[in-house]
Amino acid sequence: MNPAALAAAKRRADAAANGASSAIPRQAGPESAARKPSSAIFNSLNQPGLSAGDEGNGVTPPDTTGAIGPNFYMEFVNQFVGVFDRNTLARVNSLDLASFVGAPSGLTTTDVQIQWDPQSNRWIYALIGFQTGNNYVLFGWTKTADPTNLPGGWCRYGVGTGSSLNDYPKLGHDANFITIGSNVYSDTLPTYPFVTANMWAIPKPLAGDTTCSSPVSAWYFADATHLLHNADGSLAFTPVPANTADGSSTGYIVGAHDDTTAAQSKVMVWHFASGPTLVADGDISVGSFSVPPSVPQPGTTYLLDSLDGRLTQAVQLRDPSAGGIEALWTQHTVAGASGRAVVRWNEFVPSTLSVLQEGEIGSDTDHIFNAAISPSSGGSDAAVFYNRGSGSTLALIGAQTRQSSTPPGQMDAGEVVLGTSATFDQETLFQGNCTTAPCRWGDYSGASPDPSNAGVVWGSNQLAGPAFFGFAQWTTQNFAVSTGPVSVPDFSMSVTPASQTVGVGSGTSYTVSITPTGGFSGPVVLSVDGLPAGATGSFTPNPATGSSTLAVTTATTTPTGTYPLTVRGVNGTLSHSAAATLVVNPAPDFSLSAAPTSRSIGGSVSSTTYSITVTPINGFNSPVSL
CATH class of the missing domain: 2.60.40.10 (Immunoglobulins)
Incomplete structure (x- = not known):
């Protein structure tokens, strides 16, 4: 929210990390990786995704995210879109982001979001286009369930926001609306001062409409004269709508209180009612959290940015183990008790402003950051994907899972490693990254429930490759993970x-x-x-x-x-x-016979009779005309 305050908070967190003891234990953390994990890569689905090489010079950070549908997996990164076969994760089609959304010349597209909406049987997306004084919120959806026709199979829209840059848009949906949360900054000053958090509600397209011709309206609920607040009166920050994976008519929106100036212990909840009307449900009390430290890398003094304690994504689904109540899963990277970055995750019941469970993924040696969490379509199990790294470990992608029988607030033992960086991340030719500021990383990753396989969660995350003329050459990985024993399709x-x-x-x-x-x-x-x-x-x-x-x-x-x-x-x-x-x-047939075989007539005998017998052959059973 406040860059100077965030920089100061990062310095405090880095100082705490440098002086931390390495002897603080962690429940179910990556240090337990020697134990066989209950989770596993599903059906061998763990493949490289999009990369900076697809774009030429590699805009950073990639803002990697993805979503699984009935027949395809989609990955979006900054400046590129990819469609992948869900059976093999082979790339089916790809296109640069500006062409995909139909951006006019001079408009830079970024902060991508993609989801599968099972209620409307469509894919939906959101992002922003920025140009000084001419900013846009961009969104759209597929005409059908098939996303492969890029961009001809998609309906594409944009709303001009003038000098208001709706940064860090987060996408969600429920039975009635496509929802977008954002942080609004003003580009009228070179410092881009924060104005307010904002939310957008867009009615869903009519069922079966494949023409893109129906009128589209978009409502927003905050601006410079109508600020968005939390229940305690503080300014809201980074509202995250839930990816509602069932038929719920109410999709909730959550936002962690801003922790850049002081530790916080609340998460605000909203939802949209008919109208649309934005309803402020109230705050949920959670464990205290604060800005995490940056992440060191082996072989360099460059640090990785672990972000700032905001929530980055949320998935909503009924939880059978909690009586079928609508639950919302979310996570953020925060400072752990050890001084290292950890991932704090929650399962909320937003309708009652309560916490079903809260857990933490940490390590005695490494930082855990840039995560995403999702239940499977079963509703009571979940997987969390994250990056893990330290001064001795290159950033890798790890996964941990839990089942319905796992004790609350815990993940099952062990870690599945899904990919490892080729080298440390470095970038010296873009916005002061890695020099005056940490190397940008993330800013987020993706996780979504498989609509066809209970017990399976899909995701995308980032790795690092060698720098190219001062530009980071990030890569991504797409994968599917089972939360426990799962039958292969x-x-x-x-x-x-x-x-x-x-x-x-x-x-x-x-x-x-x-x-x-x-x-x-x-x-x-x-x-x-x-x-x-x-x-x-x-x-x-x-x-x-x-x-x-x-x-x-x-x-x-x-x-x-x-x-x-x-x-x-x-x-x-x-x-x-x-x-x-x-x-x-043989073909059905019949034979005829007459009895007697011979008769004589003459004199007083002027007529006689024969008995004709029809004998079926090979199953013949039809009438015979004589």
Whole structure:
């Protein structure tokens, strides 16, 4: 909020870290990594994402974030957008950010946000465009559930905010609104003084509207003459709307009290009611928190920026272990008791302004920072992703998880390492980074629940690569992590009836059933092997997701006999089969016989009768015209 106050707070935190003892224990911290973690990389999904190399000179920090949907994973960084196959994390499409949002010349786009909205079956995004005196809040959504057409498959909008720069926008949504929280600064002075925190409410597009032609309205709720306050009267800072992952009509917004001048112990809660109307619910009391220290790196005196104690993201979902109440998970990097940076996480019940649980991820040796947390779609388990680093450890990406049976406020034992930096971060040609100020890092990362697999959370975070002519060459990693034992998505097949009999030149059919397991939801391509000569088989539909009809037709030349068939189904690397039998008999026919075989008429005998017998052959059962 106040750059001078933040700089002073950072100096105090750095001094405390330099004088800290290394003997303070931490519950379930990365020092326990030697123990086998209960979490694991899901389905081998841990791959490099976007990088500074995609942009040429690498705008920093990357503001890495991502979200998982039914068929794709999307990653947004400053100046670039990527679409990835959810089955492999292979890149499907990418585009520079300015082209994606249709930014006019001179407008710089930054502070990206992306989410999957299961309620509207669309992807939604938000960011800002800044240019002195001509700033914008930019937002939009996909026309359908398919995000791959960049930018033709998206509806794109912007609201001009003049000299008000709505910095650090955070995106959320509920059943009615797309919500954006921001910090407003004035660009009328070179110091960019803080004005107020702000919130935006944008009604969702109409269901099924793929035209981008419907009118769009955007409401904002604070400005220089209408300041946004916390319940205790202090100025609000960095409001974070929740990514509402279920059908809740109320999506909450949370903001930690500003800790740049003094330690704080409150988180403010708001929500939007119909209208829209911004409702100030009140403060939640939490453990005391203060600005974290910067993070040292091996091989250099350059420090990494660990941010300032603000919340950076939130996910909202019903928690079955708490009676199905709507819960909100969030986190921030704060100063730990050891003097090192730690990640403090909470599960709130915003409707009652209460804390379900509060935990901390720390280390006896390293700083933990730049995190993101999300429950899985199960609602009572969660994963937290973060960076870990110190003067002896290059910044890495780590993950810890908890299950519904884990004691409150704790993560399960052990850490999953998802990626390691190639070298220390350095940058000397951009805004004084790494020289007069710490190297910019983050400013945030991403975590979101898999809509198809309970027990799986997806995320994106940052690593460092070698500098290039004074510019940082950051890289990113995209990944999926299971919170405990999870069934891998798969399917099985069956064919009914197991055997069919058909005459030469005729046809028959089978029903192929596809049964998904482990959250499998993809299409299965069907084929059949083993048909006799002259016979054909076709599936309706093909590909199929639930069941399909196999129609088999034989020719008049098809040899008779019993034929084992194999019905195969393929989805990517998954392949399964089911057996069936086809019996081909000679073509149905009949024979005629007359009895007696001979009669004589003449004289007084002018008529007689014969008994005609129709004898079916090969199952013939039709009427015969004589």
